[in-house]
Amino acid sequence: xxxxxxxxxxxxxxxxxxxxxxxxxxxxxxxxxxxxxxxxxxxxxxxxxxxxxxxxxxxxxxxxxxxxxxxxxxxxxxxxxxxxxxxxxxxxxxxxxxxxxxxxxxxxxxxxxxxxxxxxxxxxxxxxxx
Ligand code: FES
Numbered sequence: 001x002x003x004x005x006x007x008x009x010x011x012x013x014x015x016x017x018x019x020x021x022x023x024x025x026x027x028x029x030x031x032x033x034x035x036x037x038x039x040x041x042x043x044x045x046x047x048x049x050x051x052x053x054x055x056x057x058x059x060x061x062x063x064x065x066x067x068x069x070x071x072x073x074x075x076x077x078x079x080x081x082x083x084x085x086x087x088x089x090x091x092x093x094x095x096x097x098x099x100x101x102x103x104x105x106x107x108x109x110x111x112x113x114x115x116x117x118x119x120x121x122x123x124x125x126x127x128x129x130x
Contacts, residue, residue, distance in 0.1 A: 008106060008113035011037060014044055015110065021066040021074070021085075023049060023059070026103070026114055029122035035103050036066055037112055038074065040086040044112055046105035047088050051076040052098035074100070 011024050017037050025032040034049035034057055049057045049066075053076065059065050061077040068075050073082040073091070081093030088100035104118035 007115055007117040009116055011035075011046075011105070011112045011114055013111050014039065014107065017044065017112070019067075019071055020064075023064065023066070024114075026119065027116070028119065031122075033122075035114070036074070037105070038066070038085045042086045044105065044107050045085060045088070046103035046112070046114070047074070047083075048101040048103055050101065051078065051081055051095065052090060052100065053079060053081055053093065053095040 009026070012022055016022070017039050019039070022037040024035050024037065026035055036047045036049045036058070038045050038047070049059070051058055056076075056078055058074060058076045065077060066074050067085075068082065074085050075082055076093065079094055081090050081095050083090050083100055088102060090096050090098045101120070104115040106113045106115055
């Protein structure tokens with residue numbers, strides 16, 4: 001059994017997550033992958049920073065910009081897909097109905113951790129996509 005402390009990697013304090021979201025990287029096979037933390041009314045959410053239309057970061061064209069001006073949605077700057085921050089569902093744009101890939105985060109003691117043991121296998125998304 002893995003030591004719980006060893007499998008949790010600190011990402012940030014909840015209080016340090018900006019209103020517009022916080023980018024971070026995590027190990028994903030041989031390459032790092034990008035994630036986003038967002039605070040929502042339902043709690044902190046962790047999403048992979050990758051659009052469901054094309055496999056590009058949401059902030060590909062404007063690094064660090066993840067939300068609309070009113071902060072109601074996460075936005076992909078490439079073609080404008082809008083995602084609900086709480087459940088990651090795309091509500092407008094070319095991938096409407098698709099969902100951002102969630103990351104296994106744990107919120108404890110005012111901090112957000114990534115559960116390294118619960119990360120999806122890096123190539124699983126390619127095998128499960130239609
Ligand atoms: S790549 Fe994100 S909407 Fe097209």
